[in-house]
Amino acid sequence: MNSPNPLTNKKNIIAVAAVIIALIYLLQLFHLQILSPEYREYADSNAFLRRPLYPARGAIYDRKGNLLVYNRPTYDVMMVVREMEQFDTLDFCRTLNIDIERFHLLDTDMKDRRKNPGYSSYTPQLFLSQLNVEEYGLLQEKLYKFPGIYIQSRTERQYNYSGMGLILGYVAEVDKNKMAADPYYARGDYVGKSGVELSHEEDLRGEKGVEVLLRDAHGRVQGRYEEGRHDKAPESGKDLTLSIDIDLQTYGELLMHNKVGSIVMIEPKTGEILCMVSAPTYDPALLTGKAFGSNYQSLENNPYKPLINRAIAGTYPPGSTFKPTQGLIFLQEGIITPESRYSCFGGYPPLGGRPACHGHYSPLAIQYALATSCNSFFCYGLNGMLGNRSKYASTGNAFDVWKDHMVNMGFGYPLGVDLPSEKRGFIPNSKFYSRVFNTDRWHAHNIISIAIGQGEILATPLQIANLGALIANRGYFYTPHVVKEIKGGALDEQFTTRHESGINREHFEVTVAGMADAVTIGTCRGINLEPFMEVCGKTGTAENPHGDDHSLFIGFAPKDNPQVAIAVVVENGRFGATNAVPIARLMMQRYLMGEVPESDRWLENTIINREILPYVYTRNLPARQNESENEEEMQ
């Protein structure tokens, strides 16, 4: 039976088989251990739990160093179901002050893998979130009675002032889109959702750290990997100092109580926003903690839209506050000189007295036209510019020159303030009108109302205030911003770059003189702070097809070396002088004099107590429609 071949000899065949099998196994080992690096990754994702370490979010201060926003610890109740033996549910409920039904509901929710995909009975699971310090204290005392219950602390935003919710913004759990866009974020992270919290998210959030833990097959943590050699400490967020003066801001919000509108004050020399009131507003504390969801819902449903920051996202026809820009363009383009006079007979004569004007002497030059807010003067100016065929090839060309000046003065595009969702307003170009009129051969008289800030023109209160700063600076502005300083960081270059308007300084002097006259002898005598200070201003009354006209004011003070520029918009506040001017007066007094003088207390009380709210408020922001429709014309 023995074959001569030693390999197939019965004596040897078992040995040969053993060697062949061993070789096959060696190949498989080689394949697993050397050729398949993915097993290493599987093993690591099995065994390593990379637990994030959350940094403290940066605090926020106002320009004088008052603490506005900081972090407060809150406590989450975590449950490890496997460890819960002989659990006194009733006592637990009593300690947490919840009833037994709620306990069972929370318990079911926690164990429902559809709602909580990471559920495991071996690992701590979130049972109840955001206990306050008192509740935490109660539970902590009795914790020894509840095996399997753990308390995990995290932080929550806490506010020292009840105002300026729209500037500060709020933080909430990160959503799917954000996580997809930025790999930094993981489920359950908190992220700024609006205001400064959003625009300065990367400064405020800091850098998460990581703790590498070993996790067993049941998901239980078994200790730190190599004594924490691979851990990374979190990096705290940077503190922000706002340019906002919290006292001024709070006062502005008080004045705007029961009104809809906006106050923006800018320091012209720096572009720092001193206050940015949008009314109505909300208490930022509403959007923290357990009641976040319901509070957010009710704010969202509020017809007065308190979640919209009207200072940057409300767009209005600027009305007469727009006239200084027109004078500046006409002077710069040589259409008029400071001495050029036009006649006004209670209206613009070439169009049969439309738009109408008010009583003043005639003919008048630019300075007095600004003081009295003469409509006809600026209509003549626009007509003169658009019709000037010796200077411009066509009406369209002339109009585009006009439009470029407007853009250089900060209109038509977002200014780039460091807050999210700033609107661009609307400055049309020639193509826009060619499309509207379906011909290139339109005439200045077709669009004459834009000369007085009506018609298609739209601007945000911030753009209007920025115009005030531009005039105060006699020709330049800095991009307005609310963050003055980032601790351990630098402001974006755009906030320290001077933007030139391209209009000569002497034209501004004429304009300033006109606006000074408006305060002393013209339309806004209500803000005359003589002898304390020379104020320059311009009222505006914007026609509103949906209701009462909007009341506007633009101004700055003092006339020489200005400290502050202001824009006030009171929706449905009718004449500029009626509401916007007194509010601007009180704001300037508060900021420049530190206190509203005794003699003006009556005015303060009147304004605070004045209610200008439409009974049913269903206004749609016109800017939204216009903007989306006319996007391309403005490019």
Place this chain on the structure above:
Amino acid sequence: MIYQRNREWAEKGRIDWFTVGFYLLFVLLGWLNIYAASYDLENATALFDLSGRAGMQLVWMGSSLLLAIALIKIDVRFYETYAILFYLAGIALLIITLLVAKDINGSRSWLIIGPVRLQPAEFMKFLIALTLAKVFNGYGFRLMDRRNLLIVTAVILLPVLLVIAQSETGTALVYLSLILVLYREGLPGGFLFTGIAAIIYFVLGIKYSDIAVGIISQGEFMTILLIIIFTASLILNYLKAVKPFLVTLLLPCAIFLAAYILTFLGVTIDWGVIALAALSTTGIYLIFLFIRNRQKNYLYIFLFLVGSFLFLESVEYVFHEVLQPHQQMRIKVTLGMEQDLSGAGYHVGQSKIAIGSGGFTGKGFLNGTQTKLKYVPEQDTDFIFCTIGEEHGFVGSAIILLLFVAFILRLLSLAERQTTIFGRVYGYAVASIFLFHLVVNIGMVIGIMPVIGIPLPFFSYGGSSLWGFTILLFILLRIDKSRKRI
């Protein structure tokens, strides 16, 4: 006088220290790896702490050493004399176990006596081996005598059935591995060939049963081609007839070629029918050869062909109707038909991850994360090889594997050098059992074999298995020590 010489030999004979060296090395490495595998990160016990697994293993190791010394001291004739008695006692113990044992993880194989848990099935291995040796050693024993074949079959099958009843299928397969001994001792290679062919048919038939080739499955199609090739090989091997061999191969080729040409004429061919036709033709040709040449071997080969076909047709039925779902699952996972990483494939998946993550040199002693953190099940018993793979990498696992192969080759050479049939048969039995354990255990851990829960000798934690393997080995060494030197 003769007695005197025997005594002399007995005293002169030396223990095979080479094998003892392997034994001590394996037990020591096993102990260290048990310590590593059961190492708890949070409450690590010291190497010698009796409350830990490694500490307990130390106790088993110590007692095994005493046992080994005792086994060497006992007179060699003792084993042969009482083999059958012990075998019967072992069978009785298995029956008792079956009656009194409690269910532990689905197995009814543990006898609990006070603090000690014993698995009689482990000790049955050396009892069957001894009994086989004794039976073969009988005067004028010829395996192929019907009576002898029956006795040998009974000696193996009786404990096999008893441990299957205890749900220890793995151990039953270990007993069956003793067929290798029968092969060495005269069982015709045809039996082994048939067995291997059956395994191949089974694997092909199951693995490719989902894809259809005409009226049959792809697995059946492939197996039919294989049956034809096997048939031709058998003709060449047993009849040395070259012409019938070539005809057996060429006939089916001609049929397939004809069918292929027909497809160009627009005929739709059912390749399943063609395959069946080819097989039938081969069968008819064999009958023709038998009738013409009157050689019985043609008839046997024809029966092999028919048997193979019938077996193939019954595979699916057996797989789906006889095997239990979890066994089906294990086989499917091993054959790569299922990727069930949380169910049946979990163990193997985690075990492959652990081994694969070891890389070339491993993560270092006690630095394996997968075994420490209990991702690998049974990490200090059946899956102990994972710890070696993870902590010592390719280098470590290859060394252990090669050491084991060297160990088995040594056992085979020990068996071959025995001068008595008793010693040789026992030696082959020991080598077969160790080989089977090695092949199945490591094959399972690296994902080549289905999950069959048998330990890796000397490495896996456990008193019964260490004692069982020690007894198995040291009886061989005792027999070897007093073999007659020529």
